[in-house]
Amino acid sequence: MRRRDTITACLAAALLTAGCAAPGTPPGAPATVTVTASGPAGPDPDPPVESTPERAPSTAELITVPDVAGMNHQKAQDTMQAAGLFNLREVDGTGQGRMLVWDRNWVQVGQDPPAGTRVPPGTVVTLTAVKYTD
Structure with a gap:
């Protein structure tokens, strides 16, 4: 007050x-x-x-989303982080809502945004994976 x-x-x-x-x-x-x-x-x-007006990132600030299809989930996370994408969301691709606790037991079956897309830093990248045993 x-x-x-x-x-x-x-x-x-x-x-x-x-x-x-x-x-x-x-x-x-x-x-x-x-x-x-x-x-x-x-x-x-x-x-x-005082707020500063939002500005669109320049093309030099954009990050190209790497292709992690078929990768081990741990390797996919490492690849995204190496590219500068740290805001990662993990999804169970079977729809069962399981948590990806042991990353090395999962394989990537999808991602959003798609590989090759240019995104600003801080973009949420959804990694969809299934267990190798599924």
Whole structure:
């Protein structure tokens, strides 16, 4: 909470607990307090954050997605990371929702985005795999 908001809230609470009421208000009636913000009470500890406009990455910043079809899942992960793609999502290709716990027991059967696609760093790459025993 900003400092002036805290001060205003404390002042309003003090007025309410002191029993101050507007003229003509019957005794015991709840008091109504209207608070109007005037300028800042000092330097703003929470200055507004300035955002920079989003810009499209240049072609020099794009990464070509490697082809990992048929690779051992661990090797596929290593290949993606070596290319600069670290945001990897793993999916069980059988649709059973199993977690790919022991990466070396799985083989790649799909990927999204497809191999050869140029993507910015930070793009989520989905690696779809099935167990060698499936």
